[in-house]
Amino acid sequence: MLIGIDPHLSGDLLAILRDMGHGDRICLADRNFPGPAMADAGKIPLLRTDLDAVAIGRAILSVLPLDGFVRHPVMRMEISGAAEEMNAGHQGFLAMMHEVAGRHWTMGSIERFAFYPESTKCRAIVWTLDDRPYANFILTKGVIAADGTVAVPGPAERRSLGLD
Secondary structure, eight states: OOTTSOTTSOHHHHHHHHHOOTTOEEEEEOTTSOHHHHHHHHTOOEEEOSSOHHHHHHHHHTTOOBOTTSSOSEEEEOBTTBTTOOOHHHHHHHHHHHHHHOTTOOEEEEOHHHHHHHHTTSSOEEEOOOOSTTOOEEEEBOOBOTTSSBOOOOHHHHHHTTOO
């Protein structure tokens, strides 16, 4: 055990999170997601956890800064035929994200069949035991500033990046 580190973060997962750079992404996938196939397709690690997406997301966001230089640093898999709808898994993840990382972060979405190839571009897939459909998320890592805070662009830079 380490002081201040969520015990659900395995050594393998901590190493991946540590080695991720600004803009790198990690996928959290539900138990029905084709985790092994997507990890093989992307030649990326597949890590298993006995947690649901919200619980492992909470642990990850306790150490991972989100990317303030993209419109949506967290993306969810869209529900087929209901792209704008957020189910219980999505709502629970969004509430946890706001609690842990702050209310200013936004969640976007990726069409279901477009989500699969996006997952292969991540640094790893964390395969959860979440049984809620579409409980699949991609998190983008941000930057920690010299003062230890998560770097976010100022108003002028946000406008120039098209974030407002």
